[in-house]
Amino acid sequence: MDSVILIVDDAIFMRSMIKSILSKSGYSNIQEAENGAVAVEKYVRYRPILTLMDITMPEMDGIAAVKFIRKIDPEANIVMCSAISQEDMVIEAIESGAKDFVIKPFPPERLLEAVNGAIGGSGE
Amino acid sequence: MSNSNDLTPLQSDALREITNIGAGHAATALSQLLGTSISLNVPVVNVASFQNINLTDFNQNNEIVAVYLKVTEGITGKALFLFDPKSAERIATLLHAMPDSQELVSSDIALSALKEVGNILLGSFLAALAEFFGLKFNVSVPAIAVDMTGAIFDGVMLDGEFSDDWVVIETKFDGNHICGTMVFLPDNNSLNSLLGALGL
Numbered sequence: 001m002d003s004v005i006l007i008v009d010d011a012i013f014m015r016s017m018i019k020s021i022l023s024k025s026g027y028s029n030i031q032e033a034e035n036g037a038v039a040v041e042k043y044v045r046y047r048p049i050l051t052l053m054d055i056t057m058p059e060m061d062g063i064a065a066v067k068f069i070r071k072i073d074p075e076a077n078i079v080m081c082s083a084i085s086q087e088d089m090v091i092e093a094i095e096s097g098a099k100d101f102v103i104k105p106f107p108p109e110r111l112l113e114a115v116n117g118a119i120g121g122s123g124e
Numbered sequence: 125m126s127n128s129n130d131l132t133p134l135q136s137d138a139l140r141e142i143t144n145i146g147a148g149h150a151a152t153a154l155s156q157l158l159g160t161s162i163s164l165n166v167p168v169v170n171v172a173s174f175q176n177i178n179l180t181d182f183n184q185n186n187e188i189v190a191v192y193l194k195v196t197e198g199i200t201g202k203a204l205f206l207f208d209p210k211s212a213e214r215i216a217t218l219l220h221a222m223p224d225s226q227e228l229v230s231s232d233i234a235l236s237a238l239k240e241v242g243n244i245l246l247g248s249f250l251a252a253l254a255e256f257f258g259l260k261f262n263v264s265v266p267a268i269a270v271d272m273t274g275a276i277f278d279g280v281m282l283d284g285e286f287s288d289d290w291v292v293i294e295t296k297f298d299g300n301h302i303c304g305t306m307v308f309l310p311d312n313n314s315l316n317s318l319l320g321a322l323g324l
Contacts, residue, residue: 010265011236011237011239011240011243012232012233012236013219013221013233013236013237013239013240014236014240016221016233017219056243056263056264056265056266057265058265082247083243083244083246083247083248084247084251084263087255088260104240104244104247105153105156105157105244107156
């Protein structure tokens, strides 16, 4: 089975867009979660090689989810994808264990740069 | 300043200027998202009773598509991005999120796309303001509604703090058959912080 990438965003449109970018670059095994709580559940179930995490979401936000996931797996690869680009929020995300921070809107190349940088690959 | 009715011409001018900065960032974000050039009109700053908000391009009884964020920290208040339905459909189409056989209101993917566009634009606007003033901000999860302008603002009015009169900051975006209006309603504490930071 290909390694899983988990996309976490409450907007179905954004999940679809990210999934499309990843699929075109050869990443075929993709799971989705609509909030941080579901992301934690799916992380435990699928152990993705990378999690792309929005911040502002219902139920559990992305920063809290990063902290949960990093407790479960201190080596988890997580990249934040958010429209909220304040410096202190970027710092909090990185300090919580995120490896990169992609600001929406982003060109596909920027997303792929962050994905490949986090997992050290160029597609499956 | 304790009441937004006290806004002086100098303060209005300052609010217009800082709105221009934030809106410029949002316009750039919109242009990037849609791959088309979007320009800005000079922001309109006015003081209005919330029940009598009279946006320049929207009749109270016209249907609009509205994305709403409540700003809960720092530059607190309410922020909305408003699209007329034709512009909303055009944006969804440009983003390949408008199914051929469905109306906008019944398409989950189209509404999700518009909600995300509004979220990104408002986030970009607020981030620019926060950076300018050295303030933090935090926002609610975005909400989207398709309804009459009056009904949208009635709903916004019922969310949290109520003030009889608010400073209404309005900026119009225009380009390639897409029009949108961003509205920011800083609450009184936020307004005092913003004007205080400007020495006004």
